[in-house]
Amino acid sequence: xxxxxxxxxxxxxxxxxxxxxxxxxxxxxxxxxxxxxxxxxxxxxxxxxxxxxxxxxxxxxxxxxxxxxxxxxxxxxxxxxxxxxxxxxxxxxxxxxxxxxxxxxxxxxxxxxxxxxxxxxxxxxxxxxxxxxxxxxxxxxxxxxxxxxxxxxxxxxxxxxxxxxxxxxxxxxxxxxxxxxxxxxxxxxxxxxxxxxxxxxxxxxxxxxxxxxxxxxxxxxxxxxxxxxxxxxxxxxxxxxxxxxxxxxxxxxxxxxxxxxxxxxxxxxxxxxxxxxxxxxxxxxxxxxxxxxxxxxxxxxxxxxxxxxxxxxxxxxxxxxxxxxxxxxxxxxxxxxxxxxxxxxxxxxxxxxxxxxxxxxxxxxxxxxxxxxxxxxxxxxxxxxxxxxxxxxxxxxxxxxxxxxxxxxxxxxxxxxxxxxxxxxxxxxxxxxxxxxxxxxxxxxxxxxxxxxxxxxxxxxxxxxxxxxxxxxxxxxxxxxxx
Numbered sequence: 001x002x003x004x005x006x007x008x009x010x011x012x013x014x015x016x017x018x019x020x021x022x023x024x025x026x027x028x029x030x031x032x033x034x035x036x037x038x039x040x041x042x043x044x045x046x047x048x049x050x051x052x053x054x055x056x057x058x059x060x061x062x063x064x065x066x067x068x069x070x071x072x073x074x075x076x077x078x079x080x081x082x083x084x085x086x087x088x089x090x091x092x093x094x095x096x097x098x099x100x101x102x103x104x105x106x107x108x109x110x111x112x113x114x115x116x117x118x119x120x121x122x123x124x125x126x127x128x129x130x131x132x133x134x135x136x137x138x139x140x141x142x143x144x145x146x147x148x149x150x151x152x153x154x155x156x157x158x159x160x161x162x163x164x165x166x167x168x169x170x171x172x173x174x175x176x177x178x179x180x181x182x183x184x185x186x187x188x189x190x191x192x193x194x195x196x197x198x199x200x201x202x203x204x205x206x207x208x209x210x211x212x213x214x215x216x217x218x219x220x221x222x223x224x225x226x227x228x229x230x231x232x233x234x235x236x237x238x239x240x241x242x243x244x245x246x247x248x249x250x251x252x253x254x255x256x257x258x259x260x261x262x263x264x265x266x267x268x269x270x271x272x273x274x275x276x277x278x279x280x281x282x283x284x285x286x287x288x289x290x291x292x293x294x295x296x297x298x299x300x301x302x303x304x305x306x307x308x309x310x311x312x313x314x315x316x317x318x319x320x321x322x323x324x325x326x327x328x329x330x331x332x333x334x335x336x337x338x339x340x341x342x343x344x345x346x347x348x349x350x351x352x353x354x355x356x357x358x359x360x361x362x363x364x365x366x367x368x369x370x371x372x373x374x375x376x377x378x379x380x381x382x383x384x385x386x387x388x389x390x391x392x393x394x395x396x397x398x399x400x401x402x403x404x405x406x407x408x409x410x411x412x413x414x415x416x417x418x419x420x421x422x423x424x425x426x427x428x429x430x431x432x433x434x435x436x437x438x439x440x441x442x443x444x445x446x447x448x449x450x451x452x453x454x455x456x457x458x459x460x461x462x463x464x465x466x467x468x469x470x471x472x473x474x475x476x477x478x479x480x481x482x483x
Contacts, residue, residue: 002287004047004266006225007247011348012261012459013039015076015122015170016244018046018234019086023290025234026079026106027244028055028088029264032458033073034313037062038090040079040106044292046234046242046266051310055088055101055110064316068094070372071456073316076122076170076230087147089116089123089135098123098137100147116150118143126173126203134203138169140184142203160198160207162186163214170230173203179274182207185229189262189457192219193229195245197276216245216267216278225265225281226250226258233269233276238289241269243278248451249350251417251425257450259371259425260347261459299345300477303332311345313461315373318343332473334365334466344370344463350417350426351481354462356473359408363469367411369428369462375454377444379411379430382468386411386432388442392453400441402432408474409434413462414481415446425450 009016015030025046031037037056041049056062056074064073077090088110089100098120099113116123120137125147127133136142140162143155162168162184170185179199187194194217198207218228231245247265250256267281301309303325322341327333334341347354347369356367358381366380378389386409387401410433417426426446431438447453449460464473 007263009264011346014262028079136171253423257425344461347460349480355412363471365466365471371454
């Protein structure tokens with residue numbers, strides 16, 4: 001029997017929302033303070049996903065102020081396809097509030113935002129048979145809206161507040177047969193996370209809760225996947241039902257530390273007596289009937305393409321003039337004249353290795369593993385010296401350094417997950433390779449770059465930065481480290 005491995009999209013890809021168009025599936029995730037926003041993926045089998053782009057890829061759609069804190073920005077999108085058009089609704093919690101964008105094709109271009117005057121987060125879209133559009137938000141309330149203008153035509157109407165747990169959120173409405181089903185997350189997005197469901201004959205309610213709520217929760221278990229929730233349902237062409245959801249993979253000693261953020265998992269769903277039944281989310285499941293692996297692009301980037309790859313993200317924005325692929329052909333040039341610049345990709349595997357070949361010139365630049373501004377480890381080169389710097393809350397310390405000859409060097413971080421009984425979830429080893437060979441400079445405890453220490457809704461990203469002057473990067477290489 002063919003099986004698939006969870007997570008199906010590893011690393012910081014939380015709050016997944018999925019829709020199917022014919023035999024194609026599309027999935028979007030939260031992006032919080034990072035630009036471009038809302039990564040969008042395509043699959044033919046729900047298991048193998050490739051990134052098509054980012055929905056919010058220009059400042060006119062996403063303009064996060066410089067003071068946007070970590071884990072603010074773009075929350076919990078819902079992706080839907082209706083009447084030949086794609087719709088995505090989300091909330092900018094520090095800016096324009098709830099808005100929706102549309103596109104004829106998932107690759108875009110996506111429209112400018114249409115503001116939707118509903119309070120709350122985690123907005124959802126659903127249509128009934130006569131084309132009426134309903135928007136549900138955390139709480140949970142529902143409003144009848146005009147998606148072309150964002151105008152609220154009715155509501156908001158309170159419809160269901162869950163089973164009594166905290167934070168009823170992530171609502172999704174589905175029409176299945178003669179019933180409307182309202183699926184929510186509750187219990188908080190940490191260890192108490194769960195999925196509950198109710199049904200009614202109309203989107204307005206009244207809603208009858210499922211007798212076996214929550215239909216999914218891993219709380220108070222020793223399962224390797226935790227914090228399961230914020231789910232969305234989809235049907236396959238063969239009639240089977242599936243759920244995408246977020247979860248975490250904590251490691252290390254009590255209370256456990258997860259460093260990759262909330263990731264996207266997949267699990268099968270059965271319908272029994274008019275209600276969905278979901279078993280525990282396993283590291284391996286029997287695969288869907290369709291099986292269409294993609295030929296994914298290499299994770300190494302030689303910066304030979306005319307544009308940046310979709311996976312590159314930056315905190316809050318990427319100002320014009322801060323980066324270039326043409327100033328030095330075949331190299332990525334970062335310029336700090338308008339402030340520090342950071343281009344990163346998500347860490348997607350517990351065991352991995354990232355390297356970059358850098359020509360620092362007269363700048364100060366390097367390779368960083370980041371949770372947020374106050375929690376990151378850096379290996380940087382400036383003035384003929386390579387240094388490893390740890391920032392943990394208010395403490396910033398240079399933990400190692402060594403001289404290097406002028407010219408390009410290779411900076412590397414190797415991340416190794418530890419055994420379950422080890423206090424730290426992983427270790428990060430930093431090294432430099434120059435004309436005289438490789439030197440390991442420091443090995444640091446990974447728990448200080450975890451959600452349990454840093455807080456927030458994101459996960460680690462790894463990338464290139466410059467804080468002074470200008471620096472050029474010949475290539476960036478990220479690989480899963482197989483044991």
